Amino acid sequence: MNTQARPALRRPADPAETADLLGSVPRQTMRDVIAQKLGALITSGVFGVGDELPAERALAEAMEVSRDTVRGAIQTLAGQGVLRVVQGSRTTVARTDIAVNGPESRKVAQYDLGSVHAARLLIERQVIAEAATRITAKGLDRLARSLVMQQDCLADPLRFLICDREFHVLLYRACGNPVLADIATDLYTYQLEARRRAVSMAGAVQTSICDHRAIFFAMEARDPEAAMQAMAVHEDRIYQTTKTLLAEG
Amino acid sequence: MNTQARPALRRPADPAETADLLGSVPRQTMRDVIAQKLGALITSGVFGVGDELPAERALAEAMEVSRDTVRGAIQTLAGQGVLRVVQGSRTTVARTDIAVNGPESRKVAQYDLGSVHAARLLIERQVIAEAATRITAKGLDRLARSLVMQQDCLADPLRFLICDREFHVLLYRACGNPVLADIATDLYTYQLEARRRAVSMAGAVQTSICDHRAIFFAMEARDPEAAMQAMAVHEDRIYQTTKTLLAEG
């Protein structure tokens, strides 16, 4: 057991002094958590207006909770007008603008696009450069397979989105720094709805695949400069597309 | 309400296909959450071996839960040998190596020191440069006041730690990019235990204050290069001190 002698520190006389470090703990039922998770899938763009949710029984099975608990969560979102529930039919998404009140919603609503973009540029520049020098043959192979799968998704933008995320995470993880990899993954996730709308635009999937291919070639060549260049081109395109979509929104 | 026509995507035929996006939801009672929060304060170094926790009643009041719930959380940690509970006496910390199982513990235990340091250097270099060009007169004033408070804490390293964190967060928030500010704050928090042990060493508080003063002068001069230089010196010292402590641990 690791114990070490250390100087006697003055213990706070008032218990509230350190107890306040904890602060009030938000009370969250399973229903609340599930409502937030469903909400996150909606705000992040996985489910759009008009889309049907999986059946209550399927959600309950997947999340390993009772159908009652799922029903409670769905009722919460239905009460906010986010979901539309009709007996005998699948529950559908009515709106995607969800009130910001859960811890996860901090990520989606709080940051402006410019800040997220600037942070992404800073971090991914370093991540991609490191990845280009450190990636293994196995890592390259995974990236290549991901590209093939992406090519198969030309007619299915939602499926492409899943492959897109996999491709980016593979890149991040190749950099050898788990801290930066996780930060980059979080920043990617912030922009998921933008990505979803972007890939729905005509020709967008093909353009992204081209960008990914350029990144892959730079990785294959183990060329940090080329990798940074290719990623900057890709991210600038994402940024411009997102600004256009937001202006139209 | 923002609704937009979008291409008809192929809806997953198998409900499990999208339900699986959610995955099993970890069941967390208030007792679990509170145990994790207390654990986080221990692993992050706020409480060390031998330190007394606030009384159960004080914790209950601060976190706005019942004393029973707090007792349950404490029992959990006592069962792991982390806390020592004796009737009539304050609960004390017996060990600080807590089993990694909560979402918050991912942050403390998962990353190696080198990765956190490299990530911090990358992000804080950019943050401090931006802060040097953008900081307001009010911001400078707050930094100055923080320095004065730090000087008052020479004999009280634990109090100094609180001021240290405030100083760093003030710097981060001055950069104008909330995403980078939050990331930098998270990375600072990762190293809290190391900071706590470091400030307990003889002369460490004074050395940190000197570093902080250099950073402040660079901010006052609105000199990004000087600010980056001063921060790099400060972080390298933290890094070397932490490695020494870990080697001794």
Added chain:
DNA sequence: GTTAGTGGTATGCTTATCCGACCAGTCCAA
């Protein structure tokens, strides 16, 4: 020895969650 502050225990209540069963509505294929 006394007292303040601490942890320990008990009781009764409310709420959340669970499980299984069954009812009622919708939609699609035959």
Added chain:
DNA sequence: TTGGACTGGTCGGATAAGCATACCACTAAC
């Protein structure tokens, strides 16, 4: 048009968590 599969809606009984309040027993400082 009809039947069946799939959906949401409801119910009853059980367990667990959390809460508030009160009181008991131990510890340590004065």
